[in-house]
Amino acid sequence: MTIAEGSGKERFKNHLRKVGSGEHTSKGLSREEAAEALDLMLQQEATPAQIGAFLIAHRIRRPEPQELTGMLDTYRHLGPKLQSKAGQTPPVCFCMPFDGRTRTAPIYPLTTLVLLALGQPVVLQGGNRMPIKYGVTAIDLFRELGVELSGLPLETVQDGLQTNGFALVHQPDHFAIAESLITYREELGKRPPVASLELLWTPHQGAHLLISGFVHPPTESRAWEALRLAEEAQVVTVKGLEGGTDLPIGRACITAKVDGGHAQRLILHPRDHDCYEADLEWTDPATWAQQALEALNNSGPLLSALRWNAGVYLWFAGQSATLEAGLERAQEALEGGTALTALHQLQAWSKALAMR
Structure with missing residues (x-):
């Protein structure tokens, strides 16, 4: 630079x-x-x-696409970097707002576990609770599931990606320089355009599928162009719950696959696949943890949302030839207990790290 x-x-x-x-x-x-x-x-x-x-x-x-790409260049230059090992399946990289969730029950930690159970690596990134929403974050949710991912050296996170197929980059631990802008979010009372980078940036280098959440259509089209300029080869944009990457089951899912800069709109209907229900409201961490374990045991109020999200992302990642096949594979992972086994493996890994 x-x-x-x-x-x-x-x-x-x-x-x-x-x-x-x-x-x-x-x-x-x-x-x-x-x-x-x-x-x-x-x-x-x-x-x-x-x-x-x-x-x-x-x-x-409002930022222009080339401005977002330039800022993304700086994040790539100054931020942490992860790489997959040779021969490893390219990961799915979920990019969502760092200020968390306050209205709907998060699905992505459970989606991650189903994907891991079926051999699909996943990379996440996030921070501690921050303005403007101060919502529940990935670190919080995995902690509720018995997996402590804060305070780890980046080398340990890199090792986890290669051994478990999973990594969560935690901004306070791995990109502390970016923490300096959080106070401005609080004082301004609004998300600055810099927050858009949370939806565009992944620490993973090399081949991957980048999943970017959005809320408003202009945001999506800017993301397409910014990521094209940044030479992101495979991108999916999602009008997800609270601007994240969780696919709703209470309405049609507006998504787009972007390959080589060319966007293909895909409207997915959970009703057509027996997944239609009201999206579950967020209550508190303990209740969510109970619901999460029920879903991993193939029951409870989060089950349909988990099956839908895991099935769609298996399809997007190329792990299944069709959406229907993805949903079937997700169902098999839940019925057979392999998704729960993936959680137990992460719990054991986390416990072993804590004993060092």
């Missing part, structure tokens, strides 16, 4: 002028300028006043 000469404060001022000008004079940053702007924010070479002004101005004007 090429950084221009001059003090960080002065260089950042040039970027701020572009995004903070009026309606008729505001300009988008180039990919290189956006990369440098985020680098200066993360390295705290820009002042707090400059950073706050940039984040809110950028939110009001």
